[in-house]
Amino acid sequence: MTTLSSPKAATRRRPFNWRRTSAWVLLAIAIAVSVLPFYWVLRTAFSTNGSLASNSASLLPADFSLGAFKRVFGLQTASEAIAEGGSGASINFWQYLLNSLLFSSITTAGAVFFSSMAAYAFARLRWKGRDGVFTLFLGTMLVPPIFTALPNFLLVKNLGLLNSMLGLVLPYLFMTPFAIFFMRQFFLNMSREVEEAAMLDGAKHWRIFFQIVMPNAAAPIATLALLTFMGQWNEYFWPLLVGTSEESRVLTVGLGVFKSQSPQGAPDWSGLMAATLVSALPVLILFSIFGKKIVNSIGFSGTK
Amino acid sequence: MTTLTKHPDPELSASGKPGNSRKSRKPHKRGKPAAGFRGIGDLKIALLFIAPAMVGFLLFYLVPTIRGIYLSFTEYSILGDPEWIGVKNYQQIVKDPLFWNALGVTSEYVVINIVLQTLLALGLAILMHRVAKSTLIRGALLLPYLMANVIAALLWFWMLDYQIGIVNQFIEWFGLPRVAFFGSEEWAIPTQALINTWRHMGYTALLIFAGLQAIPHTVYEAASIDGSKAFSTFWRITLPLLRPVLVLVLVVTVIGSFQVFDTVAVTTQGGPVNATRVLQYYIYQRAFNEQDFGYGSALAVILFLILAIVAFIQMKFLRGNQSDLD
Structure with missing residues (x-):
């Protein structure tokens, strides 16, 4: 053998x-x-539209220029922009960048914090109906987002919150089913010893949660926050419905608008790619710092 | 980090994909508090802990789900109040050629996307498992998945451009005629499917790779001692043992695939003609462009039902919840 x-x-x-x-x-x-x-994308973003057509296959930027980035950030006058192949329509990615940053940070902070609290109640506290409520929460994962998006849009509209940051963040602010599931899995497997010792000392659940449980859960909370943040950064459908004004647009929506404004016959390719790069950059930075954490978080660990 | 990688189910599905099938069983096994602790239960404190999440759940998940079903039986154009019309929306949908077109186009998209993506991902996962397990390689393959759909769409909109896109340059160098990836009716859907395959291939490969890692070495050793060749080991051992993971991957990716929207909305917007008017885009158009919320909701109910049925069939016939390792 x-x-x-x-x-x-x-x-x-x-x-x-x-x-x-x-x-x-x-x-x-x-x-x-x-x-x-x-x-x-990088190579195109540093090219000029005029040279792109004649050097469509050159590996280096065709006629290196920062013009596309200036256009994206609204630093060019309309006539300059049109001369370089842009649409000349005003576009300000600083505003979109800021909106995306606010939208992603606020929803991440809210969802991670409130979901952790709920997950603690689902994993560690004993109360009637707990498992039923948990199953109901998880069941929402099966509902396709567009299904709830229509009524949610009506709700936000009736509250007068269309085109506001509050309207954008509200549906994500209190919880996401995934975040609750993720944190609950961690709490279930966390050692009870320290908590029990604290409890015997008469500590209340609040204190235990904030002073013992949360600090111990720093690593999974960081992973969850990363995943949530990147997911929110890439979100398109909901912001497309709710944040349509210039002031409330996030980057993904802004990109779509920028693309649709681009001259039809000869699109502003370098501008589009510069905008794409700017939109991708924050995630690229996060990925270069936390790459290992992100990569390792992927897999169905529950299945054998 | 060690505790993390062992336990939670981090399937990156914040966008509302289903988790794995074991989760609902767990509370009975592990959720019991230590004996004798607070015998009456912690209902009061628990209510405080879940209060914020409960508000979000009721306001933005449960109530809208019910309201969505209700709206599907009404005629509602945002102005005024919804008017109950029974199953009229559904009767119209059955006769709506654009709905059937959307269903057909979406199905074509899902089939191309899922077949390609799953085969490529399976191949990649096996390659990684055999020769390279480094985080750097996995990270490189994951990169497209971390980008927004909108970014993937624009990136390929440029690379696949008919006039000066680099892909058409390549095609021409090989002496073939240029392809109107977004502009021709026959290519529009395969192109959308390819873009999304590009974005999800590495992520799916990583999920399958994790499944491969979980198969004990002893199984392979036993097979090789018994004289099994690599090919038959793959068909008779690896694939069957990987089945539960593959089924989960399929359920999650098929459900996601049916909801294709972003790339279509940014590039072809349903066109040329009706070639890429996929279900979710059609729902969006009816509800938000034509202000027909009742009809849009009815379409959304149908999408919901399709997803539920597809997931059910996959779980049932591929026995996704049973492992052959037990």
Whole structure:
């Protein structure tokens, strides 16, 4: 029986292994397909529209320029912008950037905090109807977002909150089913010893939650906050319904508007790509810092 | 971090995808407090802890779900009050050629997207499992998923441009005719499907990869001792043991895929003609462009039902909740 497995080991040690090499080549192609388009965005963003057409395949920026970024941030006059192939319509990504930042931060802070509280009640406190309520909460994960988006839009409209930051953040502010599920899983598996000791000392649940449980949950809270923030940053449908005015647009919606304003015959490609890059940048920065945490958080750990 | 990676189910699905099937069973096993602690229960304090989440749940999940079903039986144009019209919206939908078009187009999209994405992801997961488990490689493959749909859409809108897009340059170098990826009716849906496949491929691969990592080495060793070749090991051992993970991945990705909207809204907006008027885009148009909330809600109910049925069939026939490792 050992003879059966030893030839395999021998092939592995040979200097050139076709199967391993072809596996690496395929992986390299997949990585190239995943990553290289971002280089193309970068290269286009630093080009000028006039030169893009004649140098459509050059690997370096065609006629290097910062004009596209100036256009995106509203630093060009309309005539300058039109001369460089822009639409000349006023567009201000600073405002969208700020809105996206507010929208994502507020919803992340609210959802993570309130969901953690609820998750603690679902995992650690004993009360009648707990499991039923939890199942009901989780059931909402199955409802497609567009289904609740229509009535939620009506609610926000009736409250007079269309085109306001409050209207944008409200549906996400109090909880997300995923956040509750995520935190509950962590609390269920957390050691009870310290909590029990504190409880014997007469500490109240509030104190235990804020002084013992939350600090101990710093790592999963950070992961959850990262995932939630990036999800919110990329959110498009709800902000498209609620934040349509110039003042309340988030980046994703602003990008769509920028694209639709772009001259039809000869689109402002460099401007569009500069805007795309600006929108992607915060997530890219987060990913470069917390990449490992994000990558490791992906997987169905509940399944064998 | 160690406690984290072991326990919670971090499937990145803040957008409302279903979690795994075991969660609802857990409270009975683990949720019991230590014996003798606060025997009467913690109802009062628990209500305080879940109060904010409960407000969000009632206001933005439960009530809208009920209200959405109610609206689907009304005629409602935002101005004025909803008017009860029974099943009239549904009767109209059955006769609505645009609805059937949307259903057909969405199905075509889902099939192309899911088949390609799952096969590619499975292949990638196996490659990673065999030769490279580094975080850097996984991170590179995950990058597209972290980008907004809108970004993925614009990026490919540029790369696939008919005139000066780099992909058409390549196609021309190979001596083939240029392709109007977004402009032609036959290519519009496959293009949308390809864009979303690009964005989800690495993420799906990582989910499957995690499933592969969970298969014990001893199983492979036993197979190789028994003289199993790599190919038959894959078909007879890896794939069956991976089944529960694959089913979950399929359920989650199919549900997500049916709700395609962002890339369509940014690039083709339903066109050319009706080629990319997918269900969610059609709902959006009826409700928000034509102010027909009753009809839009009825369409949303149908989308909801389709998703529920598809998920149910997948779980039932692929036995997603049973593992062969037990």
